[in-house]
């Protein structure tokens with residue numbers, strides 16, 4: 001059976017040499033949504049709106065099982081393809097969401113330079129770039145992470161807010177006034193990172209909302 005599958009795959013490649021592989025498993029041919037049928041079913045897509053510290057946020061899937069493994073791989077191994085696939089799926093979902101039709105721009109959560117040089121990429125920026133493949137929106141790159149904070153996942157919920165004090169700042173030259181801004185990240189857990197960025201956007205006159213690949217269900221405000 002294994003040989004037959006191998007042979008079939010080779011035959012398939014001969015007939016369709018340019019058929020792209022799934023961006024998540026890199027095993028099976030991709031559907032038009034950028035991932036294969038098996039991965040699509042394993043993701044259990046469940047688009048949800050929730051209020052996070054009073055602001056509307058949207059997420060594609062629950063943070064569990066296969067999704068958790070993929071997001072871990074996206075951050076700690078070569079995650080370009082994974083982030084690219086998730087970004088494209090997010091873009092397809094967001095462009096159909098009536099509550100997001102008035103969005104002015106995307107704001108990927110910035111990574112501090114130290115973390116960026118260790119990891120080599122910011123997964124939130126790759127998500128935003130690939131959301132754009134499905135749903136064209138300008139991307140704001142004027143927000144910076146000016147303090148190298150500890151990873152939120154290593155802290156208790158009480159420590160998370162303090163950890164982010166003064167973490168972000170704005171470069172001059174971007175006008176947030178009256179603009180609706182969609183803050184983009186891979187996972188929303190306690191929501192504190194989102195809240196601190198949302199506060200800053202409001203401080204500059206903008207209206208923040210959130211867009212995430214995954215949500216943890218046990219989030220407390």
Ligand SMILES: [Zn+2]
Pocket residue numbers: 022023024025026027028035036037038039040
């Ligand atoms: Zn797949």
